[in-house]
Amino acid sequence: MRDKVVTRVLPVFLLIAAIIVCVAVAAVHNINRSVTGSDWVNHTHSVILEAEALKSDVYLADGALHTFVLTGNPRDESACASALADADEDLEITKALTRNEPAQAQQVADIGGMVGARSAFLNGIMSSRSTGGPDAVRKALSDDAGGAALHRIKGAIERLKNSELELLTERDKASYLQAQTMRYTVWIGVVLDVLLLAASGWLIQDDINARRRLAGALQDANEKLEAKVKERTAELEASNARLTAENLERLWTNQALEHQLRYNNLIVESVSDLVFVLTKALNISRLNPAVTEETGFSATELVGQPLSRVVRAASRTSEDALAEALGASRQLRDCPGLLEDKRGGTRPAYASIVPLRDRDKVVGAVVTVRVDRQAPGPQK
Amino acid sequence: MSKHILLIDDEPMIREILAAALTSKGYRISQATSSSEAMAVAQQDPPHLIVSDLQLEDEDGLAIIAQLKTKLPDVPVILLTGVLFEPKVVRENLSSKISCYLPKTSTLAQIVDAVSRLVN
Numbered sequence: 001m002r003d004k005v006v007t008r009v010l011p012v013f014l015l016i017a018a019i020i021v022c023v024a025v026a027a028v029h030n031i032n033r034s035v036t037g038s039d040w041v042n043h044t045h046s047v048i049l050e051a052e053a054l055k056s057d058v059y060l061a062d063g064a065l066h067t068f069v070l071t072g073n074p075r076d077e078s079a080c081a082s083a084l085a086d087a088d089e090d091l092e093i094t095k096a097l098t099r100n101e102p103a104q105a106q107q108v109a110d111i112g113g114m115v116g117a118r119s120a121f122l123n124g125i126m127s128s129r130s131t132g133g134p135d136a137v138r139k140a141l142s143d144d145a146g147g148a149a150l151h152r153i154k155g156a157i158e159r160l161k162n163s164e165l166e167l168l169t170e171r172d173k174a175s176y177l178q179a180q181t182m183r184y185t186v187w188i189g190v191v192l193d194v195l196l197l198a199a200s201g202w203l204i205q206d207d208i209n210a211r212r213r214l215a216g217a218l219q220d221a222n223e224k225l226e227a228k229v230k231e232r233t234a235e236l237e238a239s240n241a242r243l244t245a246e247n248l249e250r251l252w253t254n255q256a257l258e259h260q261l262r263y264n265n266l267i268v269e270s271v272s273d274l275v276f277v278l279t280k281a282l283n284i285s286r287l288n289p290a291v292t293e294e295t296g297f298s299a300t301e302l303v304g305q306p307l308s309r310v311v312r313a314a315s316r317t318s319e320d321a322l323a324e325a326l327g328a329s330r331q332l333r334d335c336p337g338l339l340e341d342k343r344g345g346t347r348p349a350y351a352s353i354v355p356l357r358d359r360d361k362v363v364g365a366v367v368t369v370r371v372d373r374q375a376p377g378p379q380k
Numbered sequence: 381m382s383k384h385i386l387l388i389d390d391e392p393m394i395r396e397i398l399a400a401a402l403t404s405k406g407y408r409i410s411q412a413t414s415s416s417e418a419m420a421v422a423q424q425d426p427p428h429l430i431v432s433d434l435q436l437e438d439e440d441g442l443a444i445i446a447q448l449k450t451k452l453p454d455v456p457v458i459l460l461t462g463v464l465f466e467p468k469v470v471r472e473n474l475s476s477k478i479s480c481y482l483p484k485t486s487t488l489a490q491i492v493d494a495v496s497r498l499v500n
Contacts, residue, residue: 245401245404245488248400252487252488253487255397
């Protein structure tokens with residue numbers, strides 16, 4: 001995707017480039033026109049100068065002729081001929097200079113005709129002076145009294161000069177207007193480029209500001225996100241640590257309970273006295289190995305049976321005493337009784353009862369039976 | 381540098397749980413299952429605290445503690461055992477040999493608190 005600033009600024013730069021190209025083309029065109037104009041001005045001045053030279057040569061030839069007529073000096077004749085030759089040369093140059101300008105060429109042609117006529121006239125007078133004598137010369141000069149032909153030549157040359165000068169004036173005006181146009185073109189181009197550059201600078205600055213704002217917003221968002229991530233990570237770590245601690249605590253509790261239970265079992269089972277755990281109805285719910293060892297009954301044979309199955313009271317009174325002690329939730333120690341084994345034999349023993357409390361309720365009892373080892377063996 | 385604690389118990393599960401709990405609190409743990417291992421640790425890297433069981437598989441925890449005390453007389457000792465002693469017994473029979481008695485029915489938090497108190 002093209003960058004937005006490129007999309008916005010590129011047309012402006014293209015416009016600036018187009019203006020620069022236009023101004024450059026106009027400047028080059030103007031330079032070419034100036035060069036051409038300068039050539040034309042030089043050409044026009046040459047025409048004027050040649051026309052002036054032509055006029056001077058015609059006058060010079062005319063003056064030399066008059067001197068020759070008066071003095072008869074061949075040098076003056078030669079000077080007249082030379083001036084006429086120069087005039088012819090000037091005329092030819094002027095013709096050549098104006099050959100591409102029909103109006104001026106026509107004027108020069110007219111002048112050429114007049115100069116040719118004047119040249120023929122002067123040559124005729126010089127011939128008359130050499131051959132015809134003073135009368136013929138006088139007659140020819142009288143025909144030319146007032147120098148009307150010279151005035152016509154002069155007037156024609158002046159008109160040619162004036163027309164050339166008018167052209168120069170028009171050229172100067174055109175050149176001035178062209179220079180002004182060029183100045184306006186250059187200044188307008190410069191101003192437009194400056195304005196467009198300022199506009200593109202503003203667009204770029206605006207884009208930079210927008211990018212800065214965006215970068216700032218992005219950085220803020222990132223910082224907030226990082227802070228949230230850190231916060232969440234810390235929460236998770238704390239939660240994980242808490243769960244780990246709880247898990248360890250639970251493991252520890254379980255193993256402690258298991259250890260304690262095993263340890264307590266070990267103690268109970270290692271007691272040499274007979275231990276019975278009774279329900280509240282005086283039925284056996286648990287016994288230690290000493291019972292099996294002493295009576296021959298296995299645990300499966302006795303669990304669920306009444307205590308009286310193996311422990312009988314020595315008297316009615318003592319049997320009631322055990323039940324009463326349990327009913328009253330109190331201990332009774334060394335109550336005399338008889339321990340009956342699996343074969344039906346009995347041995348004197350002492351029973352103690354301790355109520356089994358679960359919190360504040362009596363749920364059963366623990367009866368320990370100590371066999372009287374001093375008494376004779378089992379009796380049938 | 382983290383404090384070094386020597387755990388003496390013959391039950392791997394107990395050692396593992398205690399080591400995990402104390403490691404998570406930043407302590408460095410060494411484990412031993414017998415007096416010889418405990419003495420080796422004490423020799424190479426004297427601990428800042430000893431936590432010992434009482435009834436080990438083949439040995440008496442109090443005997444191991446007495447043995448260690450000859451090398452490390454100033455190191456505090458916690459007796460952590462499943463044997464439930466009466467406070468009076470602890471006071472009169474054990475207090476001269478150990479710094480603290482904790483039954484194994486204590487919570488881990490209580491054990492860690494006792495360790496922290498004695499180490500610092």
